[in-house]
Amino acid sequence: MTAGADASQRTPTWKKVIRDPQAAITIGLLAAIFLIGALTPLIAPHGPNDADLSMVNAPVGTSGYLLGGDESGRDIFSRLLHSINTAAISALIGTTVALIVGVTGGLVGGYFNRATQSITEWTFALLMTLPGVLLLIILMPVTGGDYRATMFVFGFLLAPGIYRIVRNLVLGVKNELYVDAARVSGLGNVRILGRHVLSIVRGPIIIAAAFMAGSAIAVQSGLAFLGVGSTEIPSFGAMISSGFRNLYVAPAQFLWPSLLLGVITASLVLLGNALRDTLEGSKPKAKKVGAGQRVVADVERDGPTDPDALLVIRDLGIAYPGVDGAPNEVVRGVNLSLAPGDVLGLVGESGSGKTQTAFSTLGVLPSEAVITGGSIRFDGRELLGLDDTSMAALRGSAIAYIPQEPMSNLDPSFRVGSQLVEGLRAATSMPRKDAKARVIALLDRCGIVDPQRTFDAYPHEISGGMAQRVLIAGAVASRPKLLIADEPTTALDVTVQAEILDLLRDLQHELGMAVLLVTHNFGVVADICDRIAVMKEGEIVENGAAEEIFGAPRHEYTRMLLGSILDEDAVRTDPPAAVKGVAS
Ligand SMILES: Nc1ncnc2c1ncn2[C@@H]1O[C@H](COP(=O)(O)OP(=O)(O)OP(=O)(O)O)[C@@H](O)[C@H]1O
Incomplete structure (x- = not known):
């Protein structure tokens, strides 16, 4: 703070x-x-009523x-x-x-x-x-x-x-x-x-x-x-x-x-x-920018950039008005860097600020959130302060998102296929026929056994695991440079979790996209991430290569989280990749 x-x-x-x-x-x-x-x-x-007639209208x-x-x-x-x-x-x-x-x-x-x-x-x-x-x-x-x-x-x-x-x-x-x-x-x-x-x-x-x-x-x-x-x-x-x-x-x-x-x-x-x-906190007056994101401090548009990084977050602060109206900072001084094709795991307990950090990158913080300072630079471009139209153009094309609750992100009134085609066409202006062909091919690639049937199904006709595959297919359809996945496996059962992680890893290799994986689970991180950033109470407490963090965690909180892997159901039955790397 x-x-x-x-x-x-x-x-x-x-x-x-x-x-x-x-x-x-x-x-x-x-x-x-x-x-x-x-x-x-x-x-x-x-x-008050004492009257003296000699004082009538006295000067x-x-x-x-x-x-x-x-x-x-x-x-x-x-x-x-x-x-x-x-x-x-x-x-x-x-x-x-x-x-x-x-x-x-x-x-x-x-x-x-x-x-x-x-x-x-x-x-x-x-x-x-x-x-x-x-x-x-x-x-x-x-x-x-x-x-x-x-x-x-x-x-x-x-x-x-x-x-x-x-x-x-x-x-x-x-x-x-x-x-x-x-x-x-x-x-x-x-x-x-x-x-x-x-x-x-x-x-x-x-x-x-x-x-x-x-x-x-x-x-x-x-x-x-x-x-x-x-x-x-x-x-x-x-x-x-x-x-x-x-x-x-x-x-x-x-x-x-x-x-x-x-x-x-x-x-x-x-x-x-x-x-x-x-x-009621009507001060300070915040300027409304981006997709509902408000920035009260000037963002550092001219700060140094890392030419090799796809995403650079510097000194990010996010606050919400507290009960008494005063701003309550939930993310403070966050610094992150993600190279093209890298997988970064953002780990931390519930409420540590992971989702807020991810949402600010996507430009979808709730309207009451205020960005108190810092910078988010994606592909050399400052995202904080971008207008709604520019941010919406980036979302779904260069930056894609996979949510935690696949079902709640599919509209029950429309068929799965039409939702994916609509999203892909909005991002790429592709002809409908080509978009449909790409979506069916991607559903197939994402491990859906009968892609045409799933394409024609309504959300309630598919399982949670299938819904997550559908959303992954939708997210990668526009070949994004950055995929943000917020607890993509938490709502799924353990076997499906492992399959989804395998799919994400394979797609990441094939498409060479960078992935920002938000999770509270070190098991998931170990499975897929090259780098790890550990968040606690709105701040990054440790940040480094996955092997280093698994081999020699420096922060007490990281050690505690690592210890908790042993307490959780294993996501995979084989040892995590990062742990294997350290051991060998
Ligand atoms: N709309 C909001 N208004 C006020 N505070 C909020 C709001 N949304 C989130 N917060 C606060 O921001 C803090 C960080 O939340 P965030 O969702 O980023 O946590 P998280 O690490 O992703 O946890 P989880 O895994 O449980 O989602 C929390 O303390 C939360 O209470």
Whole structure:
């Protein structure tokens, strides 16, 4: 792992938030304002409703009336301080109620069965149809004009927004395997919701809370401006309304509460945006290149090249956004080189980054993957940053691929032959008749007993071993320079595995193609590879000729993997080629 990625993984969320200048400034401003609000009893010279008729419309700077007096002779400065607290309490009540109602509804509606979901959907849809601010005004006789009761009701009106966010997130994660695993391991629904599901929705909830706090303050001020509710309560809205009436007499009366209200609501909205960037990882902006592959770092197109190598991977890094949005590097500083006609085994335990390395070469990483740096040069051409069309032209012609699960790579709706012919024609523009002849000849060459029958069969009519032979035939049909085989024998039984490896080895000799063989099995590597690269936790830990690595493995991890050959079913009954080479 690079130092940068390491650091970003360990950094706690709150540290990442305050490192964002927008978040730091808005949090600082809001903290200062609300702290001053909390200190009101100590610093306010007058009560919020203390009126002195001699101070009516007193100018700014009048002794004891720092910001002057309002139309009733009340101290504007003191009223501003009290209004900060009214705003804070409004935000607190509105947001808390919305979160409790919305999050609970979303968790329940998303997680439990269809009937529960219908009830929650119906309830929140009903809440959404209620006429917002108008309802708050209509309910004044019920709330008694108390802004706290009004904000309590407003919380319910805000809840559907939270409900939708949470419900959608929960629907997305509830069928994940780790949630199933938690269920199977006996965890109750409440524990699963609390531990596995709530952690996913935490980020979006925090972001929404910032926006909701802003809208609660804005609505409370709006109602007070309209004169709805108790006139005893100091609030920005009431002060703006009073200042508005006096606009031509004392314009500053209008300015102070408007300014403070603007700073508070704008800070909350900007804070929400900054939280979204940090928690949902909308930074850094990645450039979308290649077949869905995104590169954030400049690739080294002008770096030194090895003229004898067909494929040179240098310092490759691949990352995925983690749960907290920070990039999590799954491949780091990978260097590989493959000469024409060479067979390189990429070995390592599950999750070590083999497939990601192979997929980046094929240009088929998932769209959420980001290439953080490095270079992949094939036949003298840089692949990172190639556009979709150029990459698609290379795939299936100069670079071919054999997958782990042969059956899932054949479309059940089409006959085997038509799929192979289509692929070959896309890569070579060969006439249909010639393509068909080549495919049948290749099916024969790949050990299929009745090639015409297999050509006409649907995928479900052939066995797994045959399907893998079909895919190998399809992969080599365009005579690629490089064949990438990702665990090509793992899904097959042991006898078929050996036959497929024999076939791959023979085809590799006949066609002189280079092969990048991805596997976790050293037995397979020993059978076919000239060179070996061992991957562990996203990095290459050992790389060299097969004889050297089998004869004198340097890395402890390689020794451990080699030891495990003895524990696995032998792929072949005769000793592996590389081992024989060492022994003799
Ligand atoms: N779409 C994805 N989102 C996030 N992480 C991913 C994604 N795909 C793969 N990874 C992570 O990348 C790491 C490397 O995966 P990779 O598939 O390359 O492993 P592998 O060595 O090929 O293992 P296996 O043989 O099990 O496929 C793993 O930790 C995996 O969790």
